[in-house]
Every structure is written in structure tokens, then in C-alpha cells.
Amino acid sequence: MTGAGTVSEFLRRRSTTWILLVPMLAIGVLLHFFGTSLQVNIYTYFCVNLMIVLGLQIFMGNSGILAWTHVGWMGIGAYVSGILSMAPMVKSLGVPNMYPFLVQLQVPHPLIAIAIGGVVAAMVAAVIGWPLMRLSDAAGVITLFATLIVIHVILTQWDNVTNGPRTFFGLEEFTTLPVALVGATLVLLVARWYRESSLGLRLRASRDDRYAAAAIGVSVVQVRYVSFVLSALIAGLAGGTWAHFITSFQPKAFYIVETFMLLSMIVIGGQGSISGAFAGTALVTAAREGLRQVEAGINNAGVFTFEVYGLTELVMAVLMVIVLIWRPNGVIGGQEITWPIIKRRR
Amino acid sequence: MLKVENLYASYGAIRAVHGISLEVAEGELVALLGINGAGKSTTLKAISGVLRPIQGSVMLYGEEIGNRKPEAIVKKGISLVPEGRDIFGGLTVEENLRLGAFASYDRARYKEDLEEMFGLFPILKERFHQAGGLLSGGEQQMLAIARALMSRPKLLMLDEPSLGLSPAMTDQIFELIVTLRERGTTILLVEQNAERALEIVDRAYLLATGSLEFAGTPDEMKRKVDLTSVYLGGDEDETCEVRL
Numbered sequence: 001m002t003g004a005g006t007v008s009e010f011l012r013r014r015s016t017t018w019i020l021l022v023p024m025l026a027i028g029v030l031l032h033f034f035g036t037s038l039q040v041n042i043y044t045y046f047c048v049n050l051m052i053v054l055g056l057q058i059f060m061g062n063s064g065i066l067a068w069t070h071v072g073w074m075g076i077g078a079y080v081s082g083i084l085s086m087a088p089m090v091k092s093l094g095v096p097n098m099y100p101f102l103v104q105l106q107v108p109h110p111l112i113a114i115a116i117g118g119v120v121a122a123m124v125a126a127v128i129g130w131p132l133m134r135l136s137d138a139a140g141v142i143t144l145f146a147t148l149i150v151i152h153v154i155l156t157q158w159d160n161v162t163n164g165p166r167t168f169f170g171l172e173e174f175t176t177l178p179v180a181l182v183g184a185t186l187v188l189l190v191a192r193w194y195r196e197s198s199l200g201l202r203l204r205a206s207r208d209d210r211y212a213a214a215a216i217g218v219s220v221v222q223v224r225y226v227s228f229v230l231s232a233l234i235a236g237l238a239g240g241t242w243a244h245f246i247t248s249f250q251p252k253a254f255y256i257v258e259t260f261m262l263l264s265m266i267v268i269g270g271q272g273s274i275s276g277a278f279a280g281t282a283l284v285t286a287a288r289e290g291l292r293q294v295e296a297g298i299n300n301a302g303v304f305t306f307e308v309y310g311l312t313e314l315v316m317a318v319l320m321v322i323v324l325i326w327r328p329n330g331v332i333g334g335q336e337i338t339w340p341i342i343k344r345r346r
Numbered sequence: 347m348l349k350v351e352n353l354y355a356s357y358g359a360i361r362a363v364h365g366i367s368l369e370v371a372e373g374e375l376v377a378l379l380g381i382n383g384a385g386k387s388t389t390l391k392a393i394s395g396v397l398r399p400i401q402g403s404v405m406l407y408g409e410e411i412g413n414r415k416p417e418a419i420v421k422k423g424i425s426l427v428p429e430g431r432d433i434f435g436g437l438t439v440e441e442n443l444r445l446g447a448f449a450s451y452d453r454a455r456y457k458e459d460l461e462e463m464f465g466l467f468p469i470l471k472e473r474f475h476q477a478g479g480l481l482s483g484g485e486q487q488m489l490a491i492a493r494a495l496m497s498r499p500k501l502l503m504l505d506e507p508s509l510g511l512s513p514a515m516t517d518q519i520f521e522l523i524v525t526l527r528e529r530g531t532t533i534l535l536v537e538q539n540a541e542r543a544l545e546i547v548d549r550a551y552l553l554a555t556g557s558l559e560f561a562g563t564p565d566e567m568k569r570k571v572d573l574t575s576v577y578l579g580g581d582e583d584e585t586c587e588v589r590l
Contacts, residue, residue, distance in 0.1 A: 201441055201448070204441070208436045209434060211396070212434065213445075214417075217497075219417050
């Protein structure tokens with residue numbers, strides 16, 4: 001290879017990260033100093049969503065397996081980090097039935113709590129994933145879905161830990177815009193690295209053709225398992241970050257509705273690439289916030305005699321159908337955006 | 347180097363191979379011939395570990411590998427190019443090649459092998475960053491072979507490399523097989539095109555309904571076996587006719 005070839009090759013490989021990261025950080029910094037509080041809030045929410053969706057991409061995007069459990073890991077991360085970061089006083093107020101030893105348990109910094117939340121989610125995933133990753137196709141997807149239901153039932157029924165179906169509240173609002181930006185940046189780097197790593201590559205090969213992958217020596221179960229646990233770790237961390245942004249939540253925040261929101265983000269953008277997951281998250285977050293304003297506007301203006309409700313979900317569903325027909329692999333598709341963005345066709 | 351003894355393999359209840367024994371020596375180019383359903387592909391799958399043999403032994407350099415997993419067998423130095431060019435269509439050419447090398451990845455060696463592949467298959471350099479699925483049939487076959495070569499196999503097994511290719515492309519693939527063999531690669535080739543295969547191989551085995559019918563050099567095979575009747579059907583109950 002010539003010198004120029006090596007340089008352009010280097011640029012090509014690294015460019016995706018910069019194309020995504022530079023605008024994300026630039027807008028974040030601008031908003032931090034000049035944005036309104038609503039803008040800052042929306043952008044923080046976008047960054048947290050980005051963490052969750054990129055975590056989802058690590059497993060689902062690379063393996064092609066519909067990861068129903070993802071919001072479950074997020075929920076585990078949220079509750080664990082909440083319990084660990086809250087002061088005993090606040091906890092006994094918010095969750096009257098909590099086990100006494102849990103009430104006393106507090107780590108000195110929310111970051112430590114979020115980290116432990118991620119590790120706990122990953123450990124649960126490591127146990128559940130062991131048998132589940134041996135299943136494929138329909139059986140695999142159904143058991144993952146069933147696992148989500150099990151997690152949900154535990155979250156709603158374990159009164160002494162989660163306050164049951166009632167709201168769990170009183171978290172410190174630790175996740176500010178800078179925190180979310182750092183979190184999203186780290187997760188983006190990990191997801192980028194993972195997709196290109198040997199493990200990620202083998203996982204993508206198994207998505208393409210499981211049998212061909214086995215023939216060249218890929219241990220499909222093993223690569224799926226490792227990715228499943230890594231994905232759960234990031235979901236747990238993202239869940240903790242989310243919890244310290246929202247500050248009060250219920251178990252139903254980690255169930256079907258949220259799952260579909262995440263799926264629409266990753267499917268609309270394109271689950272096969274980091275660029276796709278990123279674009280989908282940006283698009284859906286923007287559309288969702290925009291539609292919410294429209295909905296409020298219509299209701300306030302009294303255009304109809306009844307309240308307009310569910311416009312967001314409706315438009316998201318239509319958007320998803322259109323994207324699936326028009327570009328089944330998502331707006332961006334399975335390949336990363338690289339420099340130069342517009343290529344001459346050969 | 348490779349010694350297969352009394353190999354049995356089946357798909358569930360259907361037994362596809364019963365009691366095949368064959369040998370491949372270092373540097374040899376050996377063909378497995380026979381009609382559809384004779385058990386050729388099954389034999390390759392059993393050797394590569396994709397299909398676990400139910401009985402018999404597969405020895406590589408005197409070491410039993412018959413019950414190993416495919417990934418372990420690839421590491422031992424046996425690479426299979428499956429029938430129908432099982433390349434990864436959603437991955438780029440570069441990623442396909444990197445996957446071939448992953449079993450024993452070494453950055454310097456990877457670069458070196460890549461240059462070698464570009465020498466053998468210039469088209470792959472042109473298409474380096476394109477998705478494998480966008481390549482033509484012949485190019486995909488070349489990619490599949492290049493991918494297998496990236497693991498520096500001691501034994502390369504090709505399952506019907508000319509399947510579905512144009513005559514011109516078939517010529518190219520056969521030329522390539524000869525080139526590879528001259529480079530010192532040991533090759534076990536499964537081919538439908540027996541006439542073409544017999545022109546280039548050192549020895550050939552003829553399979554019929556899961557067992558070995560004949561083994562020998564191409565000359566012996568041409569002299570003693572009526573290949574036309576093997577492929578086009580001779581007597582009703584004789585799958586194959588051996589003139590002794």
C-alpha cells in the first residue's frame with residue numbers, strides 16, 4: 001500500500017466516529033451555554049436515549065436477534081442505582097416497605113451507584129443468557145420476550161425493593177447535560193470499537209449466515225453470549241443514568257411502550273450500523289418532541305371538541321411502516337457513514 | 347497428512363455416508379467425484395466438523411480430530427469452502443477476509459496475506475470496501491476461496507467451486523486451483539464436472555450412494571470407470587459401472 005493509501009484508509013476507518021461525535025458534542029456544548037432549559041432537557045434526554053439505543057445495537061444490531069430484554073436491563077440498572085444513591089431518609093419516605101438493610105445501604109457518589117447498577121444488570125444477563133443464547137430463531141425471541149415479562153412482574157411485585165407498581169421517587173438529579181454527553185460519548189466509542197472488533201465481526205458474520213460462520217470456525221453461542229452480557233451492562237449503566245435524569249419512575253417505564261420506542265429508533269435508523277442507530281435516535285427524539293408540541297398546540301387551541309391523544313405513537317408507527325417499505329435496512333442501512341460522505345460511483 | 351477411516355455420517359435418520367476411507371498426502375490435489383447424493387459434500391462437512399461423524403476417525407498428521415468442534419478444526423489447519431459460496435453478503439470484502447484470518451489473527455501476517463490475496467485475485471482489491479453480496483457469482487466464489495486461504499490452511503477443501511458459474515469463470519477457477527496447488531497447498535476437491543476435474547488432479551475417489559466405489563489416478567479412473575454411465579445412468583440397478 002502507498003503512503004497516501006494508508007492515510008486515506010486511516011481516515012476512512014476513523015471518520016465515522018468523528019462524523020457522529022463532533023456535531024453531537026458541538027451542539028451539546030452550545031446548548032449548555034446558550035440553550036433554553038427546555039432545549040437542554042430535550043438534548044440531555046437524547047444523549048441518554050443514545051446510550052440505551054447504542055447498547056441495544058451492540059447485541060441486536062450485530063446479532064440480528066430481537067432483544068426484548070433490553071429495557072429490562074435498563075430497569076434493573078435504574079432501580080439498583082436509585083436504591084444505592086438515595087439517602088436512607090428519602091428512601092424510607094419513598095418506599096415505606098423497603099427492607100431495612102437496603103434502606104441503610106448508600107454509596108458515596110451517584111456515579112458509583114450507576115456503575116453498580118450496570119454490573120448487576122450484566123450479572124443477571126450473564127445467568128439468563130447462558131441457556132437463552134443457545135436458542136435460535138423463534139424460540140430465542142420468544143424466551144427473550146418471556147424474560148422481559150418476568151422482569152416486569154418482579155419489578156411490579158417486589159414491594160420491599162421497588163415500591164411495587166407505585167412511583168419510585170426521590171433520586172438526585174445527577175444526570176445533567178455534561179454528564180449525559182460524556183456517557184453518550186463513551187458508549188458511542190465502545191459500540192464503534194465493538195462493531196469493528198474481532199468479536200463484533202464474528203457476531204455480524206453469524207447474523208449473515210449462522211452455518212457459514214460455524215464453518216469458518218465461529219463459535220456462534222459464545223460470541224452471542226459475550227455480546228448479550230456487554231449489551232446488558234451498557235443498558236444497566238444507561239438505565240441508571242436515565243433514572244438520575246428522570247428522578248422518579250414506575251416499573252411500567254421498562255416495558256412494552258418503551259421497548260417499542262427503542263425499537264422504532266433502531267429500526268428507522270438502521271440497526272446494522274452505529275451511524276444508523278445514532279440517526280434513528282436523533283430522528284425519533286426530534287419527531288417525538290415536535291409532535292408533542294403539535295399535540296399540545298392542537299389541544300390548547302381547542303380545534304377539536306375532544307382531546308387529541310396518542311398522535312406521537314400514531315405518527316411513529318406510520319413512520320416505521322414507511323421506512324420498512326422504503327428502506328428495509330433503515331434510513332442509513334447496514335454500512336457506516338464514512339468520509340467522504342458522498343462517494344463517486346465507480 | 348489427512349487420513350479418514352471408515353467414516354459414517356448422517357442427517358438425523360438419513361445416513362448419507364457409510365464407511366468411507368480416504369487419504370490425502372501433503373501437496374496432493376485429490377478429487378471426490380460422484381453424482382448428486384453420493385455423499386461428497388457430507389464427507390467434507392464431516393471432516394470440517396460442521397457435521398459430527400457418528401462413527402469412524404478423521405486424522406490430521408496422525409492426530410484424531412473427528413470429534414472436535416469446527417472452530418478447533420479450522421485452527422488445526424483445515425479450511426472448507428462450502429457449496430454455494432457461503433460468503434457474508436452483508437459484510438464488506440475486507441470484513442469477509444478478516445473473518446477468514448480470525449482463527450489465528452496476527453496483524454503483520456494479515457497484511458502480508460492480504461497482499462498475497464490481491465495478487466491472486468486483483469478484483470478483490472478493487473472491491474475491498476463493497477458489500478460481499480454486491481459481487482458477481484464468480485467474484486463471490488473467489489472471495490470464498492480467498493477467505494478460506496486467509497487462515498493459511500494446511501488442507502483446503504473446495505465444495506463444487508464451479509457450481510453455477512459461466513464456462514469462462516469455471517476456466518478461471520480451475521486455473522486458480524492449479525495455481526494454488528503449484529504454490530504447495532494441499533487440496534481436496536469435490537466436483538460435478540468429472541472430466542474437468544480429472545484433467546488437473548493427482549488422484550480421485552468415486553463415491554456412489556454413500557460409499558466408495560473406486561479410487562485411483564485419473565488415468566486408471568478413465569480406463570476402468572465408464573464415467574458417462576456414472577453421471578447419465580447406465581443399468582437400472584447399477585449406480586456405477588466399474589470395468590475390471
